[in-house]
Amino acid sequence: MQVSVETTSNIERRMTIGVPAQEIDQAVQKRLQETARTVRMNGFRPGKVPMSVVKRRFGDSVRQEVVGEAMRDNYIKALQEQDINPAGYPQLEPKVVEEGKDLEFTATFEVLPDIELGDLSKVTVEKPVTEVTDKDIDKMIDNLRRQQATMKEVKRKSKNKDIVTLDFKGFIDGEEFEGGSAEEHRLTLGSGQMIPGFEKAIVGGKTGEEFEIEVTFPEDYHNEELAGKPAKFEIKIHKVEEPQLPELNAEFFEQFGIQAEDEETFREEVKKNMERELKQAISNKVKNDVVDGLLETTELDVPAALVDQEIDRLRQDAVQRFGGQVDFQQLPKEIFQEQATRRVKTGLLFQEVVKQNDLQADDEKVEEKIQEIASTYEQPEEVVAHFSNNPDQKAQIESSVLEDAVVDHVLAQAKVKEKKMKYEEAVQAGQSQG
Template sequence: MQSNVESIEALERKIDISISQDAIQDEVNKRLKTIAKKTKMDGFRPGKVPFKLVSQRYGSQVQQEVIGDALQKEFAEAVKKNDLQIVGYPSYEVKQDEGGKENEDATQLVFTAKFEVYPDIVLGDLSQTTIEKPVTTIGPENIDKTIEMIRKQHVQYHSADRAVEKSDRVKFDYHGILDGNAFEGGQAEDVLLIVGEGKFMKDFEDALIGMNVDEEKTFDFTFPEDYHGKDVAGKTVSFTIKLKSVESPVLPEVDAEFAKQLGIADGDLDKLREAISHDLNREVARQVRSKLKTQVMSGLMDVNPIDAPNALINQEINRLMENARQDFASKGLNADELELKPELFKDKAEHRIKLGLILAELMKVHHLKATSEQVRKVIEESAQAYDNPEEVIKWHYASKERLKDAESLALEENVVQWVLGQVNVVEKKVTFDELMGLA
């Protein structure tokens, strides 16, 4: 017997479940008799152990199993009867009366089951939502700037007989002294650094400028208060640098050989510019899609305010924390030392769960699905970023998991396109650099 479902919080519910003591005992006895047939005990033949001894040894365990099975059965029936969409698993506790005592009805065991349900989502009206679509054009100056970036990627360094300048590659040793003593991580040899790239703190890199090979320099450096190394955060360290080499950057000439290195077989510079223009336009399209998608998801959240089940939020927090640990480990950092706390991930996790629930409802109500052609398009577009697109396409189709990821992306694109058909889309002219986040 179950009573009515009661609301505790927005998505938390409880229900009382009563189980017959007689029914429990009958099932316990039935199971114990089955166990007795196989029980071995010193002084008795197999299967001939007295029922009382079997009950003494296994009775408590079997009773817990029977009660657990009965609770699961009764709860499942209650869920079906009340048409509930539950999240995770219920928690059970023995019901107590108003005085804090357990139910004294000897014929019934009464438990309270507490659980969470999925939110009821009634999709909101998007007709008053406005989304800006960025619009830009690719000009010769954008191609020139891209060529310059490519030149820097193909930079070579030649030995320089002069003082260090910004953008030089230098090799040096250093050691630091804190409160009169060396400290862990405060010394290194043969460090390679491109001055001005930001690998080291700016003031540290600036100290190298103007130095000559074999020169030593000692200077004080104060670490920021929020520096990840707690031993030196906010403290002033005396560093001594010895410069070992200076190399100046030499960029390749923009000529036929340069074009050939970039895949233009005949070295034609016009063809190189055409290829770069094609790549830039493809990147523009990708950025426009990304910005539209961000606005679409934000718009859906705005018109569909919902609560998210704590069980799902906690699962997502754990997933995000594990991803962060793996990311830190791949960079040689110890996640435990960084004190990752669940609350740091709560807002992001809650946002993701809410958005996921809204998207699932939207796709169900409007029958949005990804076709095989759309999945193929997603894979082909992704493959274009690699040297051998055909091999990348085969790689995607060789894995069900990778295909599922591509299907999810295609489905998201269908959601975006559907929403764009419901909202007000206005074009906004932007520069290429603004669109790419370079301005």
């Protein structure tokens, strides 16, 4: 086998590979002999078809099969011989395939990029600083109660947190606009579902009332045709309902998986859950700032094959989330292009930080993370045993701990700015980044 390698770009290589004619021709001959022993043709007894007839009938297809297998096998041997690690599958193209001549083909493929990490001291990270207050817990418990609330129709004027059933019809410059109308729409006042000013203008309305309100679409509204424009809405209220909140008792607590006999114990459990969520949100925010910093300070060519693989994973995840009713390949690749590219770049950069600094997944931190996950379940010891007996699951934890080690390494050199935030702001920052 003869091999030559050409560098066609930073991450693309083209190998030209030659395979002796004797090797190919012998394989073709062997395959034809096997075919002759089993083929059935009119006018000939089984196993008695002349080789000349078999070759004339099956020679081209057999040679095509042999050449395809030879290209795949010799491509792999060539990679090992040249000590090349490809990223994704190659494009194999035969150049010479005639009988009696050496097989010659090219393999065009991508390789992982050589990465020169940027100056980590130029990475800037904003770390939220906050805590869970009694007011935050009160609001969370109120939200939980409202999730379980029953509704009671009232005849009084509506107020915030009431649910109003209404019709509305929107006009701009006296003309109805698309998407600006609805009938029997249930709206929780004060929820922020509608554009600024809409819900506030409904507060005080009663069942049976009809009136007009005037609002202005935000300048950054997602529909550019409506952004910044004043609008009028005709409103008709059909019903005003007041939520009837459940009592804080053991039956209510149990609906959220919390075994508690009194409100104080329930509050403590809610606080623990909120603190876990806050910790994860801050971790997400910091990690994504680290990723942003690495991407900004390091130039990186990304193998298209890896991006395509990541796009397929994202498409499959999307299909599963929506019930798996469609073939993931029907989803346009372009929707996932940016996210997939970022993920691949992040993976390559993290691998480089690990390699250059010989980072390891610390056993104690792996155990801590397993215990942390287990603590959220009713039978934590079963969760710990599950990870202990499932190498694949434990490997995912080790990978997560190794990512944390990369983040810590970058943070040690980066500019870290602490920013005071309220609980909800910190959680939202982590969610929007995660």
